[in-house]
Amino acid sequence: MKPLENCSILIVDDTRVNLEILVEILGDHYEVAVATEGRSALRMLETYVFDLILLDVMMPEIDGFEVMRQIKANPKTASISVIFITALSEIDHKTRAFNLGAVDYIVKPFNMDEVLSRVKTHLSLRLAQMALENQNAKLERKVRERTEEINLIQQATMMSFATLAEYRDNETGAHIRRIKEYSKTIARALQRHPKYRDYITETYIDLLGDSSPLHDIGKVGIPDAILLKNGKLTEAEYAIMKNHTTYGKAAIESVENDLIQLPFLNMAKEIAQSHHEKFDGTGYPQGLSGEKIPISARIVAVADVFDGLSSRRVYKPPFPLNETVGIIIEGKGTHFDPDVVDAFLACIEEIRQVGIAQADSDEERDALNMSLF
Missing domain, CATH: 1.10.3210.10 (Hypothetical protein af1432)
Known part of the structure; x- marks a missing residue:
């Protein structure tokens, strides 16, 4: 499992001040990239792999909810954890965010300790999930290999018995x-x-x-x-x-x-x-x-x-x-x-x-x- 400090985060927000604050909070701890609007964020996700996305809701052209929908619809990005960041605190916005697949919801203005704590928690969970998936993949591969080995032994044994009968x-x-x-x-x-x-x-x-x-x-x-x-x-x-x-x-x-x-x-x-x-x-x-x-x-x-x-x-x-x-x-x-x-x-x-x-x-x-x- 890779260390937390090697994790990469994509921050998506159309307000430069918010980006600067989040980069200052997170930049010393993780690899950070930024996008100022939804479409550029989606293009970046086609090229680069991120462990976590901090996604603003209120953005021009396409809002955070639509960006989130496209992230989850794409098999390449569907497993990435997403935290919504917004000034909207109404319960219906939070409900919609979680229904779309968000793992958390942070309300502006930011509290540095809260942001660091929540990001660390979700990155830790993400890394643990990836480690479990890798372990499961290894186990499945070993099971397949062992099954194939047993099948080959089975076939060789049966063919040997059958050949003995035919030679007689x-x-x-x-x-x-x-x-x-x-x-x-x-x-x-x-x-x-x-x-x-x-x-x-x-x-x-x-x-x-x-x-x-x-x-x-x-x-x-x-x-x-x-x-x-x-x-x-x-x-x-x-x-x-x-x-x-x-x-x-x-x-x-x-x-x-x-x-x-x-x-x-x-x-x-x-x-x-x-x-x-x-x-x-x-x-x-x-x-x-x-x-x-x-x-x-x-x-x-x-x-x-x-x-x-x-x-x-x-x-x-x-x-x-x-x-x-x-x-x-x-x-x-x-x-x-x-x-x-x-x-x-x-x-x-x-x-x-x-x-x-x-x-x-x-x-x-x-x-x-x-x-x-």
């Missing part, structure tokens, strides 16, 4: 990064739909990005003989593979039980469990249909299938973009939520660019570069 499945870390970006891109497009405008907020989209990489975390519970099998799964093996959805939900629930329930973990849980549900109710593990399937899982379902089709797998090459998109369109209303498919189609060029930028091979990049028509 012969997939790459790029897969989960693509799923994250595809899901967020589709959600932003879906945000424009009147049904979801109020629900899919920027906070929701960020949570979706943090949660979606954990969609297949339950695969860590699937035996290698099934998870890594090159050929087609038998009916019994497929039944075991489908358990990765419930394993994923259980794994995330165990984290919640040991730690704390966080919004992104709750969303991750519903995605892990429900991203293989189908809009017509023929999916798994619960056979949910329509809007009974969480919207987060409906979004990730489209993102996951798009990535699976447009990427190389041990049993297939990447499909050309037009075939991949055609399959998703064909599944509209059966496999996929029609609204989500429409959102996907609305942002297909953004989706394509994400895929190209994060492709695992030139083959996959070439497939995405093919014509959509």
Whole structure:
């Protein structure tokens, strides 16, 4: 906090004698500037910063009340403390002054001790207020920095867990990064739909990005003989593979039980469990249909299938973009939520660019570069 003697005061009065008296009283204690009328005072306030203003009421052209109104209307000057100085002592003038935001009201003729005391009091309050504001700003900055740090740790931890699951499945870390970006891109497009405008907020989209990489975390519970099998799964093996959805939900629930329930973990849980549900109710593990399937899982379902089709797998090459998109369109209303498919189609060029930028091979990049028509 700066010392009182470094404080600056602007004195505004159209009477030279009054200015001389106030400068004599205050000049030895503070930095003092003067203005002889309202307009020049307002111009000075555009250029210089003052800690306190002593403002006369009765002045030509614009009076002190109008100057005060403009000071408080300007964000650059609104916080400056203002003391009215005037020969008017009527209660209505004082009331008007305080209603406009004045901190004090000194009646002429001046008493030196009174002026010094009141100015010192209000400058001290002003400095204390500024110190508190600075401290609050520092605390807010530290909270933001700490929050960002926690978010980064959270994201790094979740991405690490998700990557471990993907590596067991012969997939790459790029897969989960693509799923994250595809899901967020589709959600932003879906945000424009009147049904979801109020629900899919920027906070929701960020949570979706943090949660979606954990969609297949339950695969860590699937035996290698099934998870890594090159050929087609038998009916019994497929039944075991489908358990990765419930394993994923259980794994995330165990984290919640040991730690704390966080919004992104709750969303991750519903995605892990429900991203293989189908809009017509023929999916798994619960056979949910329509809007009974969480919207987060409906979004990730489209993102996951798009990535699976447009990427190389041990049993297939990447499909050309037009075939991949055609399959998703064909599944509209059966496999996929029609609204989500429409959102996907609305942002297909953004989706394509994400895929190209994060492709695992030139083959996959070439497939995405093919014509959509």
